[in-house]
Amino acid sequence: MPSSRPLRADARRNREALLAAAREAFLTGEADAHVEEIARRAGVAVGTLYRHFETREALVEEVYRQEVDELCAAPAELLARSAPEEALRHFLLLLVEHAAVGKGMAVALESIMATDSPVFDDSRTQMAEALDQLLKAGAAAGTIRGDVSGRTVLRALGGICGMHTTEGWQDEAMRITAILVDGLRFGADHAG
Numbered sequence: 001m002p003s004s005r006p007l008r009a010d011a012r013r014n015r016e017a018l019l020a021a022a023r024e025a026f027l028t029g030e031a032d033a034h035v036e037e038i039a040r041r042a043g044v045a046v047g048t049l050y051r052h053f054e055t056r057e058a059l060v061e062e063v064y065r066q067e068v069d070e071l072c073a074a075p076a077e078l079l080a081r082s083a084p085e086e087a088l089r090h091f092l093l094l095l096v097e098h099a100a101v102g103k104g105m106a107v108a109l110e111s112i113m114a115t116d117s118p119v120f121d122d123s124r125t126q127m128a129e130a131l132d133q134l135l136k137a138g139a140a141a142g143t144i145r146g147d148v149s150g151r152t153v154l155r156a157l158g159g160i161c162g163m164h165t166t167e168g169w170q171d172e173a174m175r176i177t178a179i180l181v182d183g184l185r186f187g188a189d190h191a192g
Helices: 009-027 035-042 046-052 056-072 074-081 084-113 119-141 150-161 169-185
Strands: none
Touching (some): 035 046, 056 074, 056 119, 084 119, 084 169, 119 150
16 A cells, blocks of 8 residues: 655656656557556666556556546636636536547556546546536626536536547537537626
8 A cells, every 4th residue: 555655756756757658658549558568668667666556557547537637727727817718618628638538548447447446436526626616707707607517517528528439529529519618608697
């Protein structure tokens, strides 16, 4: 079991190198990359990989968590530089991109679907909370209706992203996302 004490600088660099190598492999479609190959790309021994991640599934889970953490950090930055409805639109497009990235990781993620990992529930909660932040900002500005939750929008977007098996799905998902944003503006105090 991983220790809760901070990692030494060299151990932290090794862990980050392992995560970067795994992320690159999984996101470029090398979902079946072996731990030996990931360790080699990171410039460390396999034993070092296992000191940081007890199983390959633990490594996959951490790569996915990082992806979701980065994604869900975006709303604050988006709201700082854009109007709420524009920030929401941009974040929804980031979620579509995340689905495309997830498609590259799908096989790797299958390895943790059979475990007791809470990673998917945690990720959905994080994404819904990020959407809630944007929706509340839009409602406060009077440009987004205030009666829709982040979880509801996430479910709608999940349906859109569920098309990922069809050719050209991303272009269509972006068009449907624009319709979704228009629908969220309908009924807002100042939406036109």
